[in-house]
Amino acid sequence: MNHLEFLDKLIVLEKLIRKECTGTPKELANRLHISRSTVYEIIDELKLRGVEIEYSRTHCTFYYKNDVMIDIRFSIKDLTNIDNPEELKNISGGMRFFSFRPIFQTEGFYFCK
Secondary structure (H helix, E strand, O other): OOHHHHHHHHHHHHHHHHHOOOOOHHHHHHHHOOOHHHHHHHHHHHHHOOOOEEEEOOOOEEEEOOOOOOEOOOOOOOOOOOOOHHHHHHOOOOOOEOOOOOOEEEOOEEEOO
16 A cells, blocks of 8 residues: 555545444455554554544444544645745645544434534
């Protein structure tokens, strides 16, 4: 898996965890087209960075235990027509913000927002 594919999978993983709609680890791995062990490697890496992720056997989903925002950035810019080389010092990637949102319950069923 190259770096761009990894970023895409990380964005999808984060969205599914935030919505508490991951399914079982095996289902999540299938959805992301990665192995179950890779799912756990990514989750362990996020945990090392202070993100508290737990798994609910009752709801069959991973979820954030703490309020967290994961900001994933990536940008490609064409620099062939740049007039001022000093502008290169000020280039930054775009922003995509994620925040914790719990699921809601209706008549015994859990739905993703």
